[in-house]
Structures are given as structure tokens and as C-alpha cells.
Amino acid sequence: MRADPGNVERGTRILFASHYVERIGDRVTNIAEDVVFLASGEIEDLNP
Numbered sequence: 902m903r904a905d906p907g908n909v910e911r912g913t914r915i916l917f918a919s920h921y922v923e924r925i926g927d928r929v930t931n932i933a934e935d936v937v938f939l940a941s942g943e944i945e946d947l948n949p
Contacts, residue, residue, distance in 0.1 A: 927948075930947050930948050933947055934946070934947050
């Protein structure tokens with residue numbers, strides 16, 4: 902980081918981007934669980 906301070910900014914952006922992608926995945930899983938419940942009436946845990 903001392904050799905190239907630009908890496909700090911890039912690393913921070915990648916860290917935040919990966920965090921947001923993980924949150925999107927969690928929300929998609931929640932939506933899929935709701936769809937399964939609406940279609941079958943059964944509660945499924947799609948995130949074991």
C-alpha cells in the first residue's frame with residue numbers, strides 16, 4: 902500500500918462492491934424462498 906496508494910482506493914471499492922453483491926444474492930434468495938412458498942405452500946430454506 903505504501904508503494905502504490907492507489908491500491909487502497911481500488912481495494913476499498915472492490916470490498917464495497919463485493920459486499921453489495923453479497924447483499925443482492927441474499928435478497929434474491931429471500932425472493933426465491935417466497936416464490937417457492939407461494940407456489941407450493943411449503944417453507945424452504947434455500948440458504949443452508
